Amino acid sequence: MxxxxxxxxxxxxxxxxxxxxxxxxxxxxxxxxxxxxxxxxxxxxxxxxxxxxxxxxxxxxxxxxxxxxxxxxxxxxxxxxxxxxxxxxxxxxxxxxxxxxxxxxxxxxxxxxxxxxxxxxxxxxxxxxxxxxxxxxxxxxxxxxxxxxxxxxxxxxxxxxxxxxxxxxxxxxxxxxEDLQIVPLLIAVAGLVGLWLLSRTSEWRSAPYVILVIVVWAATLASGVxxxxxxxxxxxxxxxxxxERGHVESAKTLFRDYWQSPQATVARTARRGLARSxxxxxxxxxxxxxxxxxxxxxxxxxxxxxxxxxxxxxxxxxxxxxxxxxxxxxxxxxxxxxxxxxxxxxxxxxxxxxxxxxxxxxxxxxxxxxxxxxxxxxxxxxxxxxxxxxxxxxxxxxxxxxxxxxxxxxxxxxxxxxWGETSADLPVTLDPPVDVTSDHIRGPADAPLTVVEFMDFECPFCARTTGMWKDVHAHFGDRVRYIVRHLPIHEYHPHAFLAATAAEAAARQGKFWEMHDILFANQAELEAEHLLAYAEQLELDMNRFVIDLESEEVATLIVANEESANVSGARGTPTFFLNGRRHRGPHDARTLIAALEAGSETESAARRRS
CATH class of the missing domain: 1.20.1530.10 (Na+/H+ antiporter like domain)
Known part of the structure; x- marks a missing residue:
């Protein structure tokens, strides 16, 4: 029941x-x-x-x-x-x-x-x-x-x-x-002005807004409007x-404080930090x-x-x-x-x-x-x-x-x-499928579970930044593989495409994942001089790196990833595909683990029925 x-x-x-x-x-x-x-x-x-x-x-x-x-x-x-x-x-x-x-x-x-x-x-x-x-x-x-x-x-x-x-x-x-009353109407207008002024401040608590809304409602009702x-x-x-990523990081620190010291005052501070984010x-x-x-x-x-x-x-x-x-x-x-x-x-x-x-x-x-x-x-x-x-x-x-x-x-x-309009949505299937010869893969190439992320090196919520992938891998071990494809959001992240070319240039010397991790660790520093410094840190052949960084062939690889995102229905970062299907909803590690396990159980049941 x-x-x-x-x-x-x-x-x-x-x-x-x-x-x-x-x-x-x-x-x-x-x-x-x-x-x-x-x-x-x-x-x-x-x-x-x-x-x-x-x-x-x-x-x-x-x-x-x-x-x-x-x-x-x-x-x-x-x-x-x-x-x-x-x-x-x-x-x-x-x-x-x-x-x-x-x-x-x-x-x-x-x-x-x-x-x-x-x-x-x-x-x-x-x-x-x-x-x-x-x-x-x-x-x-x-x-x-x-x-x-x-x-x-x-x-x-x-x-x-x-x-x-x-x-x-x-x-x-x-x-x-009907029957407009001027004084209550002026009070309602004043309340709305108060809401506007409050919205211009850094006030993050809900209570002041709610109080003003109640005042506006009562005054408007009395005014006849x-x-x-x-x-x-x-x-x-x-x-x-x-x-904003900074507010999320701050909330994470406060919750760590509570985990280390589970007291009422610390819990209240953590709740406020979470609300503020x-x-x-x-x-x-x-x-x-x-x-x-x-x-x-x-x-x-x-x-x-x-x-x-x-x-x-x-x-x-x-x-x-x-x-x-x-x-x-x-x-x-x-x-x-x-x-x-x-x-x-x-x-x-x-x-x-x-x-x-x-x-x-x-x-x-x-x-x-x-x-x-x-x-x-x-x-x-x-x-x-x-x-x-x-x-x-x-x-x-x-x-x-x-x-x-x-x-x-x-x-x-x-x-x-x-008209064959069986759907009114973006595509949900990864296109093209994972290719072990061209895609960048972490984990066993033949792992039964697959996570593909379309990412942007300036995206503050991509998996490398949030640590999501570490938790997924810790749960599944060698049963899961992780693939990234580039989707630089040019409108909001002006350095993302250049950072992607640096990762692909490093890939030509076998250091894609090393460059990938450095770029995410330094999201605020992705100018050309920074990328050259990262290449030196990885001890890459600098002449070859610079040539690859500016090559049309490398740029074409990133454009191909963008086209893959478009035909697969990815419109922002991060977008995840689990076993070839676009994931909707939250993309925290717990949710993705549950979705992968549910998909694995469904496939096993289908095989048993066949």
Missing amino acids: VVNARRLSEWLRTESGSAALLVAVTIVALLWANSAIGDSYTELWHTELGIVFGEHDFEMSLHHWINDGLMVVFFFVIGLEVRQEFAVGSLRDRRRAMVPLVAGVIGVIVPAAIYLAIAGRDAVDGWGVVVGTDTAFLLGALAIVGPRMSNQLRIFLLTLTVVDDFLAVSIIGVVYT HPSLAGMAAGLLVPARPT ISVNQRLHDVLRAPVSLFVVPVFALANAGIYLGGGVLGEAFTSTITWGVIVGLVIGKFAGIGLGTWLAIRAGLGRLPDGVGPGSVLGGAALSGIGFTVSLLIIGLAFTDGDDAAKATVGVLAAMVLATALGWTIFSRARVK
């Missing part, structure tokens, strides 16, 4: 699991609202809850606490994700970001225009219902109906939904704001940065991601999806322009808008599709973007004061979920058969 509960918990944390949870909660809400005890559903969410401070009180219905309180955490997490994308993700590269950026903008405009064309006379304020995409549902549906491997498409769609969510939240904050905008804005102001943004996102997907959004769905469908409501809905405006706006509008935006961006030369992603996969993802749910239900509560109109719009959102998923499944199936 404990094992099954653990497996269920792990599955719910996956994208398909969280989507299934939302579907289940939505069904529960509908059944509850339409059951014999349906009145209790309405009564529960209208229960008044409040906080009292002396003569002052802060009171709202449970429904408002969820929509204006809990959901702020949801939008705060979206803001954190957007900031991460700009700092270390796909939005950092302008050319990679332009196609989903344009597609996201047009994917908001077209659905709104379609809704207004169909339902504008009856409920003009409802156009905001069709502008947003539910990221959790989208990724869950992609995991179920999309290609088996779709990581590159997933990144494309995530970037697109970042734009989509940002515009949707901005619309909520600007369009659906919907607090979702405050959540998004606050998340955007929490700093994100790449992990990771950006505030990443830490808050990691803490909040699971509660948001497993609690906040399901509770929101439970409170908002339960509409009464009796008394002819369902029949009236499907004859209403509001319902059809929502359905056509979400299903056709999102599909057409994102598809058109992608085509226009590529045609204008603003960017290109991610490697491994075909047009059929993009159209399938565009279809799934018609799943509005979370943002759509939130806007329904703001846009419609008439309960019947709100019910009609909610029916439209729920119907659009089903239709958009079916359309996405149909397009993915068609793309698989007609």
Whole structure:
């Protein structure tokens, strides 16, 4: 029972699991609202809850606490994700970001225009219902109906939904704001300025950011502006940065202190050092991601999806322009808008599709973007004061979920058969395979287990720097061999290519691994004069070394390694291939050892079956 509960918990944390949870909660809400005890559903969410401070009180219905309180955490997490994308993700590269950026903008405009064309006379304020995409549902549906491997498409769609969510939240904050109160609004702005100033300092603790976010939320709520905008804005102001090797080394030293002296004060210092090595943004996102997907959004769905469908409501809905405006706006509008935006961006030369992603996969993802749910239900509560109109719009959102998923499944199936798009991801197989005559190998050449690393001599997290390979070799001994191939990251590591030529020049005198180790031990000193000094230290023939260092043949070897990385799906360093398959996820020694052992057991089982 404990094992099954653990497996269920792990599955719910996956994208398909969280989507299934939302579907289940939505069904529960509908059944509850339409059951014999349906009145209790309405009564529960209208229960008044409040906080009292002396003569002052802060009171709202449970429904408002969820929509204006809990959901702020949801939008705060979206803001954190957007900031991460700009700092270390796909939005950092302008050319990679332009196609989903344009597609996201047009994917908001077209659905709104379609809704207004169909339902504008009856409920003009409802156009905001069709502008947003539910990221959790989208990724869950992609995991179920999309290609088996779709990581590159997933990144494309995530970037697109970042734009989509940002515009949707901005619309909520600007369009659906009433009774604006200036003083609380100024306090909220001051809180946001405080967050910005805090982000400009070296403050690494989470508490000051969290306190300011709470102040901004309360002030925004009192101002009349919907607090979702405050959540998004606050998340955007929490700093994100790449992990720096120096901070990791410092944390390692602190943990060594604790290992030698396991006392409470030393443990607290070590925890602080570990926290300091990771950006505030990443830490808050990691803490909040699971509660948001497993609690906040399901509770929101439970409170908002339960509409009464009796008394002819369902029949009236499907004859209403509001319902059809929502359905056509979400299903056709999102599909057409994102598809058109992608085509226009590529045609204008603003960017290109991610490697491994075909047009059929993009159209399938565009279809799934018609799943509005979370943002759509939130806007329904703001846009419609008439309960019947709100019910009609909610029916439209729920119907659009089903239709958009079916359309996405149909397009993915068609793309698989007609265009051969069986994957929407980078290649995962090492190409070319290991060649014992040309690759640099540590360990027995015929070892049954193989670790290949695409590395860069300036990469602070490659295996020689982290010591990962030593632990793997200590565990497997002569059962494993280690191969490195060059992948200099020219944009960020200007000396990496020259360092790679030095290693290959040393290889021509039988000293590749010796030069490899020296280069990693001196990553900050990789200028030409340093490389010559290292060659002298290894007692190489200097004339031959200089000739090889400048030879076109040696440069060609490194370019061949870069081409191997490209066709094998390696886009950064370090990238590991275990027994010829690209490894995903953490690349610490314990994880790689477990992956190698799992792969070895799978191969042994396959041989026994044959």
